[in-house]
Amino acid sequence: MQRSRGAGRVLAAKLHSLGTSEPLSVPIGGAMMMDGAAVWNFATEILPTTVRDLCKTARISVDDIKLLVPHQANRNILTTAAAELNLPLH
Numbered sequence: 480m481q482r483s484r485g486a487g488r489v490l491a492a493k494l495h496s497l498g499t500s501e502p503l504s505v506p507i508g509g510a511m512m513m514d515g516a517a518v519w520n521f522a523t524e525i526l527p528t529t530v531r532d533l534c535k536t537a538r539i540s541v542d543d544i545k546l547l548v549p550h551q552a553n554r555n556i557l558t559t560a561a562a563e564l565n566l567p568l569h
Contacts, residue, residue: 490537495525522551526560541566 502517526549534541541564551557561568 490539491533493529493533495529519556522553522556523559523563526551526556527563530560530564 502514502521503511505511530541530544530547534544544566547566549557549560551560558568
């Protein structure tokens with residue numbers, strides 16, 4: 480059996496945040512509030528962009544990805560990002 484290039488190891492990793500309290504906030508004594516549209520806009524833009532950046536860093540193409548593990552719980556955001564990247568959801 481022949482192993483593919485990079486099999487069994489992480490080729491690149493990156494974390495992203497806005498660096499501000501927006502679009503999430505927790506007022507003193509209150510419950511957390513979220514601007515859902517702002518979260519959607521950020522996540523659906525940054526996830527595909529980050530994947531492409533990571534592929535460039537790892538010197539692979541998006542087509543070479545066998546497993547992608549994003550830290551994102553929203554299935555609609557994941558579906559949108561997968562479609563943008565032409566990756567299947569499993």
